[in-house]
Amino acid sequence: MTALDKKDLHVHTPFCPHRHTDAPLEAYLAAAERAGMAEVAFTEHAPLPIPLERTQYEENPNLSADGVDAYFAGMQAFREHYTGPVRMRIGLEVEYFEGCEEKTGHILEAYGPRMEDGLISVHNLLVDGCYLNLDYRHNIIAAVKAVGARKLGEIYYRTLIRSVTADLGPWRPRRVGHPTLLGRCGRLFPEFYDNLPVMEEFILVVKEQECALELNTSGVLYPDDCGQIYGEALLPLIQKHRVPVSLGSDAHEPERIGGGFDLPVIQENLKTLLPVWEA
Ligand SMILES: [Zn+2]
Ligand SMILES: [Zn+2]
Numbered sequence: 001m002t003a004l005d006k007k008d009l010h011v012h013t014p015f016c017p018h019r020h021t022d023a024p025l026e027a028y029l030a031a032a033e034r035a036g037m038a039e040v041a042f043t044e045h046a047p048l049p050i051p052l053e054r055t056q057y058e059e060n061p062n063l064s065a066d067g068v069d070a071y072f073a074g075m076q077a078f079r080e081h082y083t084g085p086v087r088m089r090i091g092l093e094v095e096y097f098e099g100c101e102e103k104t105g106h107i108l109e110a111y112g113p114r115m116e117d118g119l120i121s122v123h124n125l126l127v128d129g130c131y132l133n134l135d136y137r138h139n140i141i142a143a144v145k146a147v148g149a150r151k152l153g154e155i156y157y158r159t160l161i162r163s164v165t166a167d168l169g170p171w172r173p174r175r176v177g178h179p180t181l182l183g184r185c186g187r188l189f190p191e192f193y194d195n196l197p198v199m200e201e202f203i204l205v206v207k208e209q210e211c212a213l214e215l216n217t218s219g220v221l222y223p224d225d226c227g228q229i230y231g232e233a234l235l236p237l238i239q240k241h242r243v244p245v246s247l248g249s250d251a252h253e254p255e256r257i258g259g260g261f262d263l264p265v266i267q268e269n270l271k272t273l274l275p276v277w278e279a
Contacts, residue, residue, distance in 0.1 A: 001275070017063070026078075031257045068092075122160055174210065
């Protein structure tokens with residue numbers, strides 16, 4: 001069985017509108033090989049289920065419908081000629097916007113048959129009829145000002161619960177991306193980790209829905225504001241309830257693939273975590 005730290009199951013690609021580099025796909029596979037990865041899941045951002053104007057994004061960070069077709073075609077064509085040792089899965093990171101379940105179901109209907117893997121990720125929270133975006137620290141800080149840190153944490157975990165219980169159809173992704181994304185500012189607002197009952201409720205729902213959680217190492221890229229991997233705050237509950245996990249770097253550039261997989265928090269827990277492919 002492949003060890004957890006040999007599969008990076010959350011990697012972006014040259015097709016990502018907000019990629020950090022214009023490096024070609026070859027460079028991603030070469031970097032994965034150098035990092036000792038046996039497998040990489042490419043999970044490009046699926047189209048937003050709502051108009052851009054209803055979000056806090058200034059530019060669309062996600063693929064357009066045409067972009068998705070180009071992505072699948074380009075990735076599949078690359079793989080046909082790839083002879084290296086890294087196994088490639090081609091999938092999508094699908095957005096969960098509360099209230100947009102039907103549209104999200106249609107997106108999954110359209111792309112599900114081509115998806116070999118998928119993440120369901122919450123980057124936006126519905127608060128008082130508006131979608132608050134969690135990708136940027138200033139947005140999180142503004143959201144805390146609006147509703148308070150403890151309440152925002154509660155809303156976040158309630159939204160995660162909905163993301164795994166929503167009826168998104170047969171193609172719904174079963175891995176939850178970066179399940180403490182709010183911790184992007186967790187050092188500023190420790191109250192985000194303060195609500196154990198709702199966090200445990202979320203863990204139990206994940207288990208019951210036969211889903212899995214991602215431990216996402218990109219949180220450590222923000223040492224002052226976050227300083228831990230996404231999912232770390234849930235580790236005691238993940239262990240207690242034997243919830244399956246995968247590791248993801250969320251790399252938007254080749255050099256980041258497998259990044260952080262050597263961190264003590266991962267290495268010290270490797271033997272007691274249940275990899276999603278063994279669940
Ligand atoms: Zn991205
Ligand atoms: Zn994400």
